[in-house]
Amino acid sequence: MENPTIRLTQFSEGSGCGCKIAPAVLDSILGNRKSVDLEDPMLLVGNSSKDDAAVYQLSDDLAMINTVDFFTPIVDDAYDFGRIAAANALSDVYAMGGKPLFANAILSWPVEKIDPLLASEVLEGGREMCHLVGIPLAGGHSIAAKDPIFGLSVNGVVHPKNIKTNKGAQEGDLIYITKPLGIGVLATALKRDKIKEEDYANMILYATQINSIGKDFGLLDYVHAMTDVTGFGILGHLVEMAEGAGLTAVIQGISLPLIEGVTEYINQFIFPDNTYRNWNAYSGKSEGIIGMELVKFCDPQTNGGLMVAINPTFQKAFESILEQHQQKAWLIGEFNSQSASKVKVI
Structure with missing residues (x-):
């Protein structure tokens, strides 16, 4: 057995949702039916x-x-890896x-x-997040393989009239997001041993x-319409929402x-390769x-915030709903009639 202090992120080419298959490659896989x-x-x-789930x-x-969602380690702490992966799937x-x-x-x-005991810590982190939302971690499946991977398959319920998809936006709708961006940048700073303690704490908080x-x-x-911002960055998810609705998302870039x-890490050119x-x-x-x-538009997020289109x-x-739930959100733009581009930044 190797050193038990081994860094889990050494086993990740792309951390968290950054390990998703590239969009073009994924399209070719799914299209080859x-x-x-x-x-x-x-x-x-x-x-x-x-969409986010079936x-x-x-x-x-x-x-x-x-839904089913899993990925390679985004942090070195096994317990936090389990928490982040579980939160991402539940979302x-x-x-x-x-x-x-x-x-x-x-x-x-x-x-x-x-050490397999670290795997038990990963599971404990996942179990803790399930406990926080009041559901059991009922079972699962495990394999021995060369890469550590963890995630959840989650079952839930909704009234059919309350289903929110990523393609229901209407012309004039305002676009909000409920978390700031930058998880991928911070994960890369961690992997390169460049992250500050306070920035790591913020990363764990949001992830x-x-x-x-x-x-x-x-x-x-x-x-x-609603979706969560994950591995394709906010630009990718804006494109999906705009294409699904036949509209163009006009975004205030400064917002x-x-x-x-x-920003400090971006200025040092510390960000994931998958940004490109x-x-x-x-x-x-x-x-x-x-x-x-x-x-900031293409940084792959892991358990990023919700992006919501509202009348x-x-x-x-x-x-007012946001305030009642003590939920922060940022107004970033609106959906307009379709133009040549799916996303226009002004």
């Missing part, structure tokens, strides 16, 4: 819209949500406007290289913050919030992003 998916009218949300209708007033259910019921764990562990407010957003008719300290992967995938569908601004008539009501 030799058979047609079975059509089922009860499958309300499937894989056609690149939704299956069980009755007139009940639908089941299912997919909340991003659909639903409520989680139970979860199953997914664990890959290099048992010959890393373990579950987007449970999404369940309350699901009850609001004036919330037209994008960054986690405190992130996202830029290469989405730059052709955007305009107005200049120079190093691409980092502007209800802006005060929405902000």
Whole structure:
């Protein structure tokens, strides 16, 4: 057995959601079909819209949500790795406007290289996050493999009329996000031994913050669309929302919030390699992003905040809901009629 103090991030080429397959490669994988998916009218949300989870209708007033999400270590602490991965998976259910019921764990562990007791700490971190939202970690599946991987498959419920997808935005809708950006930058600073203690604390704070407010957003008719910002960066998710709605997202670039300290690392050219992967995938569908601004737009987030499109008539009501739940959110732009670019930064 190797040194028990081994850094988990040594086993990660791309930390957290930054290890996602590149968008262009993923499209080629998903597009290479030799058979047609079975059509089922009860499958309300499937894989056609690149949404956060699948939704299956069980009755007139009940639908089941299912998601699966896992990744390689984003931090070296095993317990925090489990917490972050679990929070990220749980947030997919909340991003659909639903409520989680139970979860199953997914664990890959290099048992010959890393002490299996660290895997138990990862699981404990995941169990703790499930406990925080009041659900059991009911079971799971594990394998011995060369890379440590952890995540959850989460099952939840939602009323069919409360489902929020990433394609329901309407012209004029305001766009809010509920967390500042920069998790990928901070994770890279950690991996390079450049991160400050206070910045690491902020990274853990945001990466373990579950987007449970999404369940309350699901009850609001004036919330037209919702998604969580993860590995494709805010630009990628804006493109998905705009394409799904046939609109253009007009973003006030200066309004994008960054986690405190992130700008300092960007100025030192400390950010994930996958930032360029996202830029290469989405730059052709955007305009107005200049120079190093691409980092904040394309930084891969792990358990990033919710991005919400709301009817502007209800802006005060929405902000009142945020205040009641002590939930921060930033207004970053609006959806306008479709133009040549899916995302326009002004």
